[in-house]
Amino acid sequence: MTEGIEVRRVRADEWERVRDLRIAAVTDPNAAIAFLTTPEQERAHDEAHWRKRAADAASGDATAQLIAEAEGDWVGTATVLVRPAGTTDHTGRTVYHRRADVVGVFVRADHRGQGVIDALLDAAAGWTASLGLTRLTLDVHTQNTRAQAAYRRCGFVPTGVTFTSTIGPELEMARSLSPQ
Numbered sequence: 710m711t712e713g714i715e716v717r718r719v720r721a722d723e724w725e726r727v728r729d730l731r732i733a734a735v736t737d738p739n740a741a742i743a744f745l746t747t748p749e750q751e752r753a754h755d756e757a758h759w760r761k762r763a764a765d766a767a768s769g770d771a772t773a774q775l776i777a778e779a780e781g782d783w784v785g786t787a788t789v790l791v792r793p794a795g796t797t798d799h800t801g802r803t804v805y806h807r808r809a810d811v812v813g814v815f816v817r818a819d820h821r822g823q824g825v826i827d828a829l830l831d832a833a834a835g836w837t838a839s840l841g842l843t844r845l846t847l848d849v850h851t852q853n854t855r856a857q858a859a860y861r862r863c864g865f866v867p868t869g870v871t872f873t874s875t876i877g878p879e880l881e882m883a884r885s886l887s888p889q
């Protein structure tokens with residue numbers, strides 16, 4: 710674990726912090742090649758939206774939002790979405806086999822390059838493996854070279870799948886997980 714950083718799952722009552730971190734993420738200078746929503750779209754959501762989002766991410770086997778905390782501040786986040794077979798993912802692609810995807814990856818600028826992303830992705834891998842899944846996937850914009858480099862260091866490799874989403878050309882990367 711990175712010194713001074715604790716990674717844990719959000720709690721349902723932390724919806725305001727979930728909202729604020731998401732708005733910070735989509736306001737990042739690189740947001741156009743990182744996130745599928747805009748600050749305007751996120752700010753338009755009402756309290757009920759954020760309460761549900763936090764509650765859904767806090768418990769159960771479908772969604773887990775992980776946050777990295779440094780001295781009480783939330784400095785990063787990553788969310789795992791488990792997609793059942795037969796559903797459609799957020800990019801409109803059909804899911805043929807139950808799959809776990811990492812989405813909403815963000816580390817605050819003043820905490821980058823310090824291993825926060827490694828700790829978040831390790832926690833995401835651990836949570837996913839605890840469900841019996843053996844693979845964790847994510848999508849990354851082809852121009853988001855910093856994120857790609859971080860993902861490679863954290864054990865993700867390109868799967869060869871490429872596609873175009875609403876933010877442009879993306880590639881899929883995957884990390885193999887040890888069965889638990």
Ligand SMILES: CC(C)(COP(=O)(O)OP(=O)(O)OC[C@H]1O[C@@H](n2cnc3c(N)ncnc32)[C@H](O)[C@@H]1OP(=O)(O)O)[C@@H](O)C(=O)NCCC(=O)NCCS
Pocket residue numbers: 737739742743744814815816817820821822823824825826848849850853854855856858859862
């Ligand atoms: C993506 C993100 C989570 C990565 O976390 P981070 O703390 O910045 O990552 P690190 O600094 O540990 O690693 C970045 C890697 O990219 C390299 N790098 C840094 N700047 C770079 C750049 N401009 N272009 C290419 N590679 C770059 C670093 O050298 C490092 O690689 P290395 O370990 O092989 O040396 C963070 O930058 C972020 O939140 N970015 C904005 C949101 C985003 O892009 N999210 C991902 C959506 S898929």
